[in-house]
Amino acid sequence: MADEDLATLGTETEALTTTTAPAPDGPGAQPDAPAGTQGSAPATGRWLPRIVIAGLVLAALNLRPAITSLGALLEEVRDGLGMSGTLAGLLTSVPPLCFAVFGFAAPRLARRWGPGAIVCAGMAAIAVGVVVRPYAGGTGGFLAASALALAGIAVSNVLMPVVIKSWFPDRVGPLTGLYSMALALGTSLAAAVTVPMTQALGGSWRTGLAVWAALAAVAVLPWLAVVRQRATALGPAAGGGARTGEAPLRITSSPTAWALAVFFGLQATAAYITMGWMPQIFRDAGVSAQTAGVLLAVTMAMGVPLSFVLPRLASRMRHQGPLAVFLGVCGLAGYAGLWLAPAAGAWVWALLMGISNCSFPLALTMIGMRSTSSAGVVKLSAFAQSVGYLISIPGPLLVGTLYQHSGGWSLPIALMAGLMVPQIAVGVLAGRDRRIEDEA
Template sequence: MPADQTAAPALPNVEPTTTARTTTFTPAPAPVRVKARWLLALALAVAAFNLRPAVASLGPQLDTVRTSLHMSAGLAGLLTALPSLCFALFGLAAPKLARRLGPAVTVCLGMAAVTLGVAARSFAPNSAVFLLLSALALAGIAVSNVLMPVLVKRYFPDRLGPVTGLYSMSLALGTSVAAALAVPLTTALGGGWRVGLGVWALAGGVALALWLFQAATLRRDGAGAPAAGTATVRITRSRTAWLLGVFFGLQATAAYVTMGWLPQIFQDAGVSATQSGVLLAVTMAVGAPLSFVIPSLATRMPHQGPIAAVLAACGLAAYAGLGFAPAAAPYVWALLLGIANCTFPLALTMIGLRSRTSEGVARLSAFVQGIGYLISVPGPVLIGVLYQHEHGWGHALILMAVLMTVQLFLGLAAGRPRQIEDEG
C-alpha cells in the first residue's frame, strides 16, 4: 500500500450515519473523480496564502491604525485577541455549511468574506466599523481554516501528505510575506495605512476568482456536492479529538507568543530593533520549506509522535537559550523556534489521518481548531502580565517551557494510529 494511503477507510464504500443514540453505516458514493487536480491544488495553495495577511499585515501598523481611528486601549486589546476568537467561534460553523453547500462553495464564501472584509476595513471611518469588518475577514479565514484538511481528504486521499504540505507552505509564505512587506509596501504606495492594508484584498480577489471557477467545475463534474452521510461520531467522546484539540491549542499559544514577544525578548537582551525584526523574519521564514516536508514525512510514518517530540525538543532548547544567553546565539534560538512552530502543519496532517471520511475530518477539524484557538487566547496576554510584573523574561520562559513539555507528551499520545470513528 502506498505510504500516503495510511488514512484509507477500513470499511470501503460506506459512510456512517449518526442517530440520537446509535451510529450506523449506509452506502457511500463512488470515489470522487476530479478533473485537472493540479488546478484544484493551485486553488488550495492560493486560498491558503490568504489565510494570514489580514492579521500579519496589521501587526506592524497597529499603532498607526490605533492613532488614526482614535482607538482606545481596550479596543486595541480586543483587536489583538480577535483572530483566535473568530477562528474558534466561526470555525465551528464550517462543517454545517460544508454539509449544506459543499466544501468548495463554502471556501468560495470564505474567500469572498476575506476579500470584502480586508478591502472594506481600509475605508472604515471609526474603530467599531474597523473591528466589525476585521471580524468579517476573520470569519472567512476561520471557515477556510477548517475546510482545508477536508478538501485534501476528499479530493486528494492518495496525496494527503504532499498536498497538505503545499497549502501549509503557502500559508507560511502568506504570513511571512505580509509581515515583512506590510510597512515597506505602505511606504512605497504612499497612501498611508489604509492603502497598505487594503492592497492585500487583491490577493483575496485572485483566490476568490479561482474558487468560483473551481466550485462551478466541481459541481458540473458531480464532485462539488455535499458529502453523503452525517457525523460519524459524537466528537466530544473521542479521546483523540481532545488530545489533538489541546495539542493544537498549545502549539498555537507558542506561535502567538513567538510572533508577539520574540522581538522584545531580543531587544531586552541588547539586540537592536532592526536585528530583532530580522530574527523574527528568520523564525517565520524557516517554516515555509519545513511546512512542505513535514506533512509528507508524517503520512509515511504509522506514528507521528516522534515528529512532535523532535519539534518540541527544538522549542525547549530555544527557550533555554533565550533564558540563559539570548544575545549569545540569537540566530540559533530564532531558527530553533521556527522549527518548533512547524507543529502547525503536523497538527493539520494528523487531523486528516484521524478520520476515515471527509465528513469526519470536517467535524474533527472544526472541533480541534475551535478548542485549540480558544486555548491560545490567554497565552500572549499572560506572558505580557508576567513580563510586566517581573520586568524580565525568566518566569514567562519557564511557563512556556512547561507548556512545551505538556505539548510534547500530548503529541506522543495524539500521534498514535487510530480513527475517531472507533472511539465515539
C-alpha cells in the same frame, strides 16, 4: 455543530473519493473529467482541476497575511489607535476566537452552499475586511473589520482539506504539501515585506495593512470559475446523509481526540503569541523594526520546507510522540534564548521558534492518522481544531497583560516556556498508535 452534520459531511467527502468530479449545472451539461483521468470533456472541464489548484494556492497565500502583517506593525497600530497592552493582547486573541466560532460553522455552510462557494465568499470577506479595518475609525471598527477577514480565513482554513480530498483523492499528500507550503509562504512574505513596503508607500501603517487586500481580491477569481461550474467539493455526485446501520461516533468519548484538541490548542497558542508578539520582543531588545519583521519571516518560513518533510516522516512512524518532544524542546530552547539574550542570538532563536511552530503540520498529520474513515477524520478535525482554537484564546491576551503590568518580557516568556511542557505531554499522548473509533 451537531454530530449528524459532521457525519453527513464526512460521508459525502468519502463518497467523492470513489466518484467522478462534480458536474456543472445547466441543460445538457456533461460531467467534468476528474483529475488524472482520460476521456473527452469540455474545455472548461479539462482546465477546471488546474483552476482548483490555482485557487488552493492563492487561498493558502491569504490565510495568514492579515495576521502577520499586523504583528509587524503592531506598535504603530497601538499608537495610532491608542491601544493599551491589554487591548493589543485582545487583538492578538481575535484570530483563534474567530477560527473556533466559524470553524464550527464551516461544514454546515459547505453542506448548504458547497465548499467552493464558501471559499469564494471567504476570500471576498478577507479582501473587504483587510481594506476596511485601517480606515474603520477607532478600535471597535478595527476589531469588527478584522473579525470579518478572520471569518473568511476560518471557513477557508477548515474547507481546504475537504476540497483537496474531493478533487484529488489520489494526490492528497502532494496537494496538501503544496497547500501547506503556500500557507507558510504567505505567512512569511507578509512578515518580511510589510514594514519596508509600508515605508515605500509613504510610511502610513494604514496603507501598509490595507495593501494586502489586493492579494485576497485576486484569490477570488479562480473560485468564481469553480462556483460558476458548480465544481464544488460536495457536488451532485456526493451521497446524502449518514450511512444506515453505522453506529454514531461520539468524539467526546475518545481520550485521543481530547489529547489532539489540547495539543492543537497549545501549539496554536504558541503560534499566535509568536506572530503577534515576537517582533515586539525583538524591537524592545533594540532590534530595528525592519529586522524584527524579517526575523518573524524567518520563523514563519521554516514551515515551507518542513511542511513537506514532517508529515511524510510522521506518517511512517507508529508513534509520533518523539516528534512532538523534539519540536517542544526546540521551543524551550528558543524561549530560553529570548530570555537570556534576545538581540545577540536573535537569528538562532528565530530558527528554533520556526522549527517549534511546525507542530501545526504535525497536528494535522496526526488528525488524519487517528481515524479509520473519512467521516471520522472530518469529525476529529472539526473537534480538534475548534476546541483547540478555543483553548488558545487566552494566551496572547495574557501575554499582553503581563507585558503591560510587569514592564518587560521576563514573565511573558516564562509563561510561553511553561505552556510548552504540557504541549509536549499531550503531544506524546496524541501520537500513540490509537484510533478514535476504538475509543469512542
